[in-house]
Amino acid sequence: MSSAAKVWVLLGLGLAGLLILTRRRKRKEISKVDFGAFIERFQLLPPPQPVPPIARHVLTDLTFAVGDMFDVEGHVTGLGNPDWLSTHEPASRTAAAVSLVVSQGATCVGKTVVDELSYSITGENKHYGTPTNPSIATRIPGGSSSGAAVAVAAELVNFSLGIDTDGGVRIPAAFCGILGFRPSHGGVSTVGVVPMAQSFDTVGWFARDPNVLRRVGHVLLQLPLSDFRRSRRVIVADDCFQLSTMPEENTLGVITRSVENLPGQVLNHINLGQYIASKVPSLKVFKTEESRNGEGNSTLKNLCNAFLLLQRYEFKMNHEEWVKTVKPALGPGISGRVDAALETPDEKVEYCLKARNEMRAALSNLLKDDGILVIPTASAPPKLRSKGRQLEDFLSCAVSLSSISGMSGCCEVTVPLGKYDGCPVSVSLVARYGADRFLLDTLLDLYPSFQKQAEIASSSQSFPMVGNQIKAAEISKEKVSQLPFFRRE
Numbered sequence: 001m002s003s004a005a006k007v008w009v010l011l012g013l014g015l016a017g018l019l020i021l022t023r024r025r026k027r028k029e030i031s032k033v034d035f036g037a038f039i040e041r042f043q044l045l046p047p048p049q050p051v052p053p054i055a056r057h058v059l060t061d062l063t064f065a066v067g068d069m070f071d072v073e074g075h076v077t078g079l080g081n082p083d084w085l086s087t088h089e090p091a092s093r094t095a096a097a098v099s100l101v102v103s104q105g106a107t108c109v110g111k112t113v114v115d116e117l118s119y120s121i122t123g124e125n126k127h128y129g130t131p132t133n134p135s136i137a138t139r140i141p142g143g144s145s146s147g148a149a150v151a152v153a154a155e156l157v158n159f160s161l162g163i164d165t166d167g168g169v170r171i172p173a174a175f176c177g178i179l180g181f182r183p184s185h186g187g188v189s190t191v192g193v194v195p196m197a198q199s200f201d202t203v204g205w206f207a208r209d210p211n212v213l214r215r216v217g218h219v220l221l222q223l224p225l226s227d228f229r230r231s232r233r234v235i236v237a238d239d240c241f242q243l244s245t246m247p248e249e250n251t252l253g254v255i256t257r258s259v260e261n262l263p264g265q266v267l268n269h270i271n272l273g274q275y276i277a278s279k280v281p282s283l284k285v286f287k288t289e290e291s292r293n294g295e296g297n298s299t300l301k302n303l304c305n306a307f308l309l310l311q312r313y314e315f316k317m318n319h320e321e322w323v324k325t326v327k328p329a330l331g332p333g334i335s336g337r338v339d340a341a342l343e344t345p346d347e348k349v350e351y352c353l354k355a356r357n358e359m360r361a362a363l364s365n366l367l368k369d370d371g372i373l374v375i376p377t378a379s380a381p382p383k384l385r386s387k388g389r390q391l392e393d394f395l396s397c398a399v400s401l402s403s404i405s406g407m408s409g410c411c412e413v414t415v416p417l418g419k420y421d422g423c424p425v426s427v428s429l430v431a432r433y434g435a436d437r438f439l440l441d442t443l444l445d446l447y448p449s450f451q452k453q454a455e456i457a458s459s460s461q462s463f464p465m466v467g468n469q470i471k472a473a474e475i476s477k478e479k480v481s482q483l484p485f486f487r488r489e
Helices: 003-031 082-086 096-103 146-153 170-176 210-220 238-243 252-260 272-279 281-286 295-326 334-342 349-367 388-408 436-460 468-481
Strands: 038-044 063-067 107-112 159-164 179-182 202-207 232-237 265-270 371-376 411-420 423-431 486-488
Touching: 038 146, 063 146, 096 107, 096 159, 096 210, 107 146, 146 159, 146 170, 146 202, 159 179, 159 210, 170 179, 170 202, 170 388, 170 411, 170 423, 179 210, 202 210, 210 436, 232 238, 232 252, 238 272, 238 295, 238 371, 238 388, 252 265, 252 436, 272 281, 272 295, 272 349, 281 295, 281 349, 295 334, 295 349, 295 388, 349 371, 349 388, 349 423, 371 388, 388 423, 411 436, 423 436
Parallel strands: 063 107, 063 159, 232 265, 232 371
Antiparallel strands: 038 107, 159 202, 179 202, 179 411, 265 486, 371 423, 411 423
């Protein structure tokens, strides 16, 4: 290499280092007042209002933020890693979803922190710090869209956009005590978003107010605002709630009382694992020794195994060349996931895709046009910097639950139900693939009753999470194992 070329290489590396250093300094300056949610501040202003009598833009006067996996013209998309930031150019166009909400009156005020390479659900980031969970500061905020969730929970913005591949919107929404919506797969354009695993990547959004969540949804999904149907079947997946550490009084009890107090609602119960086992035969390929304890739970673990294999394979297809060329500095946990992804063979990918199609058909048949499936979003948020078995148990539970919508492509919304023992409580409502408007309308209809019953449950604090809760869970698990996979209350 000539001396002149060496000078240009050194100059390029120096500029990249200056960009990273500047970004880190700015972040330190603002993190004290924004809970560490933002990585970069700027403004994308909406267009002028249309001339009357044309109606005002749907999202007028609302502010929002986007996770650092969305392209914004003139800004480098950092994907939660300084090496990614330094090896990529500023975006030439803004992501389609971001442009769409701006065009309808919302103002974007900046980018938020994400997990490294968007490849985690804890919300912890070695390089840029972990955003502080406004709901309980000693616990993780959840990820990968950690900063986007924190910005909404801290009331810094009205709503935010994130990416949900394996729970990246649903889990931080649950841990921060806010609403989080994962649309049907492919329902919102991912153009201008760094891909993680295209079979599962979805543009999701957070809000505190169900009306705002619905308005944003109607813009992103390009749905007409109209009246909605109030009668529906609510189906509770009893076996899934055995994976949660939260008391059933604060989850199932709230849902049951809410539905019973509203006209036109039918409450059913199901052993979802048994139902999936009967309808998704391709999952038998993914059995492991660990997943052979009880038919229902083993089926959810097989579903999780299929999900993780396809996710790893597609991550490898997307990013193997960059990882091997750049050899990025990765934080604890992330490096192991990336190594596992790069070693993923393609021999079972065909079965993953087949199981995904079977899973979508199975849930469409179960839910039809009027069904809402109720499952826990996740267990209680782990403490910051958790390691070992506690973290492994959380990840196993969270991905098993998130893979239900992930593998089926269904839409899902995380609904906060107050707190227990200081931690936010939540459940998820799932509707069939393509029934996004029905799910948004259902949330708007049921939300006031949910909050009323959640307040009653939170104030009663029926029994502690340890001890009695474990005993209650064991008794309930025994009952669920004896159920046929579907029954009506």
